[in-house]
Amino acid sequence: MGTFxxxxxxxxxxxxxxxxxxxxxxxxxxxxxxxxxxxxxxxxAMAILLNGMTGPEIARWTAAMIASGERLDLSTVPRPTVDKHSTGGVGDKITLPLTPLVAACGAAVPQLSGRGLGHTGGTLDKLESIPGWRATLGNDEFLAQLRDLGAVICAAGAGLAPADRKLYALRDVTGTVEAIPLIASSIMSKKIAEGTGALVLDVKVGSGAFMKSVADARELARTMVELGGAHGVRTVALLTEMSTPLGRAVGNAVEVAESVEVLAGGGPPDVVELTLALAREMLDAAGLPDADPAAALADGRAMDSWRAMVRAQGGAPDAPLASANEVEVVRAGADGYVAAVDAYAIGVAAWRLGAGRARKEDPVVAAAGVVLHKRPGEAVRAGEPLYELRADDAGRIPAALAEAAEAVRISATAPPVAPLVIERID
Structure with missing residues (x-):
């Protein structure tokens, strides 16, 4: 390697x-x-944000990030491996029901996840609201659980793409998070280094997402799909709607509870729809196109897989989850229909309540969050609950109330239904 x-x-x-x-x-x-x-x-990083990178530049940058650390070898796992990555949203608990569901259908899911920063929640923070559950596994433990159960959700080890860990923290404090070449290489360097055979990307679009426009989301998705292909990982992306929170729960413990409802065959229709859409893409990418994820939800196999995965990482699947000391209910001021629920405003409100963190070292409050009583398209009468704010500290509620004040818009007529999956890119 030359010196410059x-x-x-x-x-x-x-x-x-x-x-x-x-x-x-x-x-x-x-x-x-x-x-x-x-x-x-x-x-x-700022020069890259302002001037961009060519496809070959991004591919080389990604390869250099992978080369900065180790690459996991999953060749001893007897099932086909496939992972999912979401670019982050509000109420986006999909990894929780999706990982055990896909495992129940015959694939192995090596899900290395992260913590939340700002208004988007982190998968590990959500799971840590389950008593006893631990995020950190050694490589041997990770491989053994993947072989035995087909499902692992844990923190990435320090050896995977260390360049990314360092650069990610820097981008966060220098206003360069939004650079598409750096987002794409950050996500794909970790996913390729983890050794998965196939990858499905959930690229969020809208107020609650990093990508506010379909054009930007499409550019990011295309870039990542090409990077995956260049490194021998079969990659497909779905662009999905993130102007409205997913489901009714936004927080940590409340999102675990909602995920368990989905695994039990219930749960909000949008969470079920996206979980099944991503499961079908993952199973197809893994070479299991005939597997039926809807049947695995209905017959209890997905729930069995969830319970085994939680137990394997020290968690108690039947233990009660944390509940909030303080609950503030916000009610409708007029009759009508819910026209919109702004994902960003609800996400920031949940963060203000303690569900998220401002700095990497901040703790999160398991019980904090927002629960929606009404979603877009639903009828509402004056005085009915629209949403509730949950916190352990009453002092956090006024700031959250202010953030969420304009989040729910009521109109005289029901709004048109927006599709959840906007586009597929492969």
Whole structure:
């Protein structure tokens, strides 16, 4: 690997140039080792945000991030492996019912998940509201559980794409989170390094998502699908609606409870619809197109798979979940129909209540969150509950009330139904 001057790499991208393979390999490696300083990588990240990257540049950047650490070998797992990644939303608990469901249908799901930051909740934070459940598994434990049960949801080990861990934290504090080349390479470097054979991406679009427009979401999805293919991972993406929260529960313990309802054959129709749509894509990508995930939900196999997965990681599937000390109910001021529920406003309200974190080291409150009583399209009478805010600390409620004040819009007529799955990209 050649040696370059960091400032020359920064200038090249600042002036709209294309970085060479050698420059990319060097800068990612040197940053991981601490040779390139945070302020230099911050400048490069901003130049990438403003000027973009070509397809070959993004592919090389992703390869360099993968090469910064280890790559898991899942060849000893007897089932076909397939994973899912969501770009993050509000009430997006889909990983919880989806992972055991797909495992119940014959695939193995090596789901390395993350924590929440800002208004989007983290899968690990949700699961940690189950008493005893632990997120951290060693590689041997991870592989053994994948072989035995076909389902693991855990934290990524420190050895996978360490360049990404360092760069992700930097992007968060330098206003460069939105750079599509950096989002795509961040997600795909971790997913490729985990060793999965196939991958389904759930790219969210709308007020509650990072991607506000379909055009941006499509560009991100296409970029990631191409990256997966270039690294031998069969990848498909769905663009899905995230202007309205998914389901009725937004938080940690409340989302676990809603996920368990889905696994029991109930739950909100939108959560069931998206869980089944992603399950079918995953099973097809894994070479199991004839598996029937709806049957596995109905006959209890998915629930059995969930309980086994929770137990294997120290959790008590029957233990009561945390409940909030303080509940504030917000009621409708007029008769009509719910025209819209703004996902971003509800997500920020849940965060204010303690369900999310402002900094990586902040704790989250298991019982905190928002529960919707009414969703778009439903009729409402004046005085009926629209949503409730849940917190352990009454002092958090006023700020959450202010955030959610304009979240629910009521109209005289029922709104048209927006499709949940907008587009498929493969």
């Amino acid at each position: 001057a960091a400032v020359d790499v920064i200038r090249a991208k600042r002036d709209g140039g294309v970085l060479s393979d050698g420059q990319i390999d060097w800068v990612v490696d040197a940053y991981t080792r601490g040779v390139v300083a945070d302020e230099q990588m911050s400048a490069l």
